[in-house]
Amino acid sequence: GAVVSQHPSRVICKSGTSVKIECRSLDFQATTMFWYRQFPKKSLMLMATSNEGSKATYEQGVEKDKFLINHASLTLSTLTVTSAHPEDSSFYICSATVSSGRDGYQETQYFGPGTRLLVL
Amino acid sequence: LAKTTQPISMDSYEGQEVNITCSHNNIATNDYITWYQQFPSQGPRFIIQGYKTKVTNEVASLFIPADRKSSTLSLPRVSLSDTAVYYCLVVRYNQGGKLIFGQGTELSVKP
Numbered sequence: 001g002a003v004v005s006q007h008p009s010r011v012i013c014k015s016g017t018s019v020k021i022e023c024r025s026l027d028f029q030a031t032t033m034f035w036y037r038q039f040p041k042k043s044l045m046l047m048a049t050s051n052e053g054s055k056a057t058y059e060q061g062v063e064k065d066k067f068l069i070n071h072a073s074l075t076l077s078t079l080t081v082t083s084a085h086p087e088d089s090s091f092y093i094c095s096a097t098v099s100s101g102r103d104g105y106q107e108t109q110y111f112g113p114g115t116r117l118l119v120l
Numbered sequence: 121l122a123k124t125t126q127p128i129s130m131d132s133y134e135g136q137e138v139n140i141t142c143s144h145n146n147i148a149t150n151d152y153i154t155w156y157q158q159f160p161s162q163g164p165r166f167i168i169q170g171y172k173t174k175v176t177n178e179v180a181s182l183f184i185p186a187d188r189k190s191s192t193l194s195l196p197r198v199s200l201s202d203t204a205v206y207y208c209l210v211v212r213y214n215q216g217g218k219l220i221f222g223q224g225t226e227l228s229v230k231p
Contacts, residue, residue: 004163032216043207044164044221051216093163097217106152106171107217111163 002028002098006112013084014120021079021115023094029074030096034109035067038091050077084119091116121220122146122210129226138195140225142208145189150214153184153191156207158224164207167193203229 003026013019023033031052036044048069049057056069066088068080077096081088095109126142144153154169168175168182170191175182181194195202205224211217 006163034216034218036221043223044219046218046220049216049218091161095163095219106169106213107211107215108154108166108169109217109219110166111156114161114163116161 002026002096002108002110004094004096004110004112006092006094006115008115009113010116010118012118012120015085016083019081019084019117021081021092021094021117023077023079023096023112025075025096025110028096028098030077030098031074032097032107033071033077034095034097035069035077035079036093036095038093038114044093047079081117084117086119089117089119121212121218122148122151124208124210124222126206126208126222126225128223129228131228131230132198133230134199135197138198138202138227138229140193140195140206140208140227141190142193143190144208144210147188147210148212151210151212153182153188154209154211154219155180155182155193156209158205158207167206169211198227198229200229200231203227 005024007022033050035047038044050071052071058064071077093114095111097107122144124144132138152171155167156164158164170182183192207224
């Protein structure tokens with residue numbers, strides 16, 4: 001399957017600082033990537049859709065000025081948590097879409113390993 | 121997108137076949153079904169996807185009846201390492217594969 005990496009795997013930062021998380025598709029190009037966050041014992045929550053060369057589309061309730069997304073190339077999307085606060089502490093996961101021609105036109109998302117953010 | 125409903129948790133024993141059923145009553149004709157597995161502190165891993173009837177790969181089978189209002193993920197001969205959360209999702213064609221996650225099924229495999 002397609003491989004998606006994330007960096008860093010975990011980060012600890014002080015309140016008020018900004019943190020950048022990178023998501024890379026290693027062996028394929030992805031015009032579309034997604035960003036999720038997940039709290040302990042909870043399901044994944046979609047934050048935004050990242051499209052290469054255009055502005056990200058944010059889900060309702062997600063502050064676009066708080067969570068800056070840049071998809072500058074077909075293999076890299078970045079999520080920057082600006083002025084992080086303790087309530088931003090979470091597990092952030094990205095994914096990238098691979099299109100398949102089997103059984104019609106299907107798009108499969110492959111996920112990165114996640115980034116654990118702890119804001120002190 | 122159609123909402124999915126699946127059991128919150130299931131228990132099984134090593135070597136047994138596990139079937140997890142998901143209902144998606146409002147699935148549309150341009151939707152397909154996909155399943156993911158997630159271990160703690162890891163990103164979800166793609167298992168299988170399909171549109172109708174039966175799909176099989178090296179790790180699982182997916183059964184979808186003719187009305188497509190439900191689907192069943194079948195895991196043959198589970199092992200302790202299959203203990204994880206399993207998510208059933210409905211995906212709309214040509215939307216970049218956008219996924220909206222529900223609660224998932226927490227499968228616990230015991231020795």
